[in-house]
Every structure is written in C-alpha cells, then in structure tokens.
Amino acid sequence: MTPKLALTPPSRPRAERFRRGANAAYHRDCALNGERLRRRMTRYACTPGKMWPMEANPWLRESSIKVFTAEERPELWELARSLFEGIWPEYNHHGNYTGRYFGALVPRHARFQVLLYDTDKGCIAARGRAIPFRWDGSLEDLPAGIDAVGLRAVDDPRPPTALSALAAEVAGAQQGRGLSRLVIEAMAAAAREADLAPLVAPVRPSWKDRYPLTPIDRYAAWKRSDGLPLDPWLRVHARLGATILRSEPRSLQIEAPVAEWERWTEMTFPEDGEYVFPSGLAPLRVRDGIGHYWEPNVWMLHEL
Numbered sequence: 356m357t358p359k360l361a362l363t364p365p366s367r368p369r370a371e372r373f374r375r376g377a378n379a380a381y382h383r384d385c386a387l388n389g390e391r392l393r394r395r396m397t398r399y400a401c402t403p404g405k406m407w408p409m410e411a412n413p414w415l416r417e418s419s420i421k422v423f424t425a426e427e428r429p430e431l432w433e434l435a436r437s438l439f440e441g442i443w444p445e446y447n448h449h450g451n452y453t454g455r456y457f458g459a460l461v462p463r464h465a466r467f468q469v470l471l472y473d474t475d476k477g478c479i480a481a482r483g484r485a486i487p488f489r490w491d492g493s494l495e496d497l498p499a500g501i502d503a504v505g506l507r508a509v510d511d512p513r514p515p516t517a518l519s520a521l522a523a524e525v526a527g528a529q530q531g532r533g534l535s536r537l538v539i540e541a542m543a544a545a546a547r548e549a550d551l552a553p554l555v556a557p558v559r560p561s562w563k564d565r566y567p568l569t570p571i572d573r574y575a576a577w578k579r580s581d582g583l584p585l586d587p588w589l590r591v592h593a594r595l596g597a598t599i600l601r602s603e604p605r606s607l608q609i610e611a612p613v614a615e616w617e618r619w620t621e622m623t624f625p626e627d628g629e630y631v632f633p634s635g636l637a638p639l640r641v642r643d644g645i646g647h648y649w650e651p652n653v654w655m656l657h658e659l
C-alpha cells in the first residue's frame with residue numbers, strides 16, 4: 356500500500372540501534388525535540404470537544420510528527436515492538452488473556468495500529484493499538500472489559516461494526532507534551548476510514564494507582580472544578596468529546612503464583628490477604644499461594 360506521507364526509511368545503523376534495545380539513546384534524541392513540540396501544540400490548541408480529522412489537523416500539517424499505520428509502515432511497527440515495554444509496570448505485561456488479542460493485531464488488523472513518527476529525529480513518539488469488534492451499540496452488549504472485548508474480537512466470526520482502543524502509549528521522553536490526543540485521533544481516523552463506528556475505549560485511568568482502594572465507578576465520577584474528569588487520561592478523552600459509558604472493576608485479569616507477583620512488584624506477600632502494591636489500580640488479593648488481580652477500566656465512547 357502506498358504510504359499517505361512518504362518518508363525516508365530509517366537508515367540501517369539506526370534500525371540496528373533500535374534492535375539492540377538502545378532505548379536510552381533513542382529517548383535522549385527524542386527529548387531534544389520536546390520544547391519545539393510543546394510550542395507547536397500550544398499554538399494549535401484544539402477546540403475542546405472537537406476531534407480533528409487527521410488530514411485537517413493544522414498542528415499535524417506543520418509538525419514533524421507524522422501518522423502511519425502498521426499496514427503502511429510495517430518496518431516501523433516492528434521497531435516499535437520493544438520500545439514501549441518500559442512505560443508499563445511489570446505486572447501489566449502478564450495478563451492472563453492479553454497475549455491472545457494483542458497478539459492478533461498484526462498483520463490481521465494492521466490498518467488499525469497507529470504510530471506517531473517524528474520525521475525530524477527519526478523517532479517513534481507514540482503508538483496506538485486497537486481492535487475491531489462487533490457491537491450492537493447497547494450497554495447490554497458492551498463487553499465486560501478489555502479482556503472481553505479482545506476475546507470477542509478474536510473469536511467472533513461475524514463482521515465487526517465498531518473499533519475498540521486497547522492501548523495508547525507515548526514514549527517516555529515524549530510524555531507530557533500533549534501527544535496522547537493525537538493517538539486517539541489517529542485511531543478515530545482509522546475507524547472512520549474502515550466505516551467502523553463508534554470508537555470505544557476501556558480506559559486505564561493514569562492516576563487510579565494513587566487511589567487503589569477507591570471503587571472505579573466513584574473514581575471515574577471525580578471531577579475538577581472546570582467539570583472535566585480529575586484523572587488526566589480520562590480528561591484527554593473527555594476533551595475530545597468522549598462520554599463515559601460505564602466503569603468496569605473486572606476488566607483485565609492477572610492471576611499468577613505469589614512468587615511471580617513478588618518478583619513483578621518487588622514486594623513480599625507473607626500471608627493471605629489484600630495488598631496495595633506499587634502502580635496497582637486496585638488491591639491484589641492473595642489466597643492459597645495465588646495472587647488475584649482485576650484491573651479496572653472506564654469505558655468511554657467517541658461518537659464518530
């Protein structure tokens with residue numbers, strides 16, 4: 356497929372450097388671009404509640420950041436594979452079912468996997484992963500959470516009707532510069548192009564780990580004085596016009612022997628009970644040598 360925006364492929368030495376996992380050098384390079392990015396983003400602060408169609412986004416037109424799908428740039432997608440591992444807490448890499456649906460994204464759904472690529476620096480700045488699934492639009496038919504939507508997408512032979520975001524990731528050195536909204540907009544553009552609507556997202560609220568004991572439906576309802584969600588990541592979705600469908604306390608399941616949990620969290624769980632742990636969005640329940648964890652999410656709806 357012809358790329359929408361032609362770019363010079365990364366040179367062989369750069370590709371080698373990525374492959375060797377030299378992420379620190381990579382992030383340093385990208386960080387040089389940060390202030391310039393921030394200035395441009397501020398200049399083109401978008402209207403609240405409005406999602407730019409990708410091609411009409413004035414910021415993107417002037418920016419060195421370009422959007423590609425995994426279908427358009429499979430080699431960039433390959434480079435991105437290991438790049439984002441470090442931005443997740445270790446435990447998050449061990450979902451009981453995540454391998455089944457994240458593993459099915461490329462090549463089968465390559466057109467829905469998006470990358471933000473900085474053409475000035477030759478850096479991948481962000482990645483968005485999404486999966487098409489069949490949904491009748493009702494709350495009753497909305498899958499329970501991220502595991503449920505992923506498994507439905509993989510197992511359901513019927514044609515999909517909607518797109519579900521699965522993960523948005525901004526590279527460490529590029530975080531905090533407003534790029535995350537572009538990831539959502541890129542997913543929305545991919546959905547529109549495939550005539551899938553709406554775009555939904557089982558959102559993992561960024562600050563929920565600060566309040567692990569608070570039930571997710573209460574947390575999701577917390578607002579700032581300007582009426583926007585207290586949570587920064589929910590806020591990004593809300594600014595783009597998304598609404599909350601419902602919260603899901605049992606969205607992503609991680610069940611594993613306590614020894615594994617101790618390794619992932621660098622904690623000791625000496626007896627059965629409930630434990631708050633670093634970066635956990637909810638407590639870990641330990642019973643009979645097994646650690647049980649359900650990650651909560653908040654379903655948000657982007658009408659397209």
Ligand SMILES: CC(C)(COP(=O)(O)OP(=O)(O)OC[C@H]1O[C@@H](n2cnc3c(N)ncnc32)[C@H](O)[C@@H]1OP(=O)(O)O)[C@@H](O)C(=O)NCCC(=O)NCCS
Nearest residue numbers: 442522523524525529530531532533534535536559587590
């Ligand atoms: C969540 C994530 C995609 C957000 O991207 P980002 O580049 O960090 O965030 P942005 O710069 O686009 O800003 C988004 C909001 O978060 C706020 N924010 C960003 N970094 C922040 C920080 N360190 N402290 C406080 N607020 C912060 C911003 O102020 C902004 O809110 P505002 O528009 O109301 O001011 C990114 O942090 C990430 O990749 N995290 C790890 C993976 C993850 O959890 N993904 C989301 C679940 S799928």
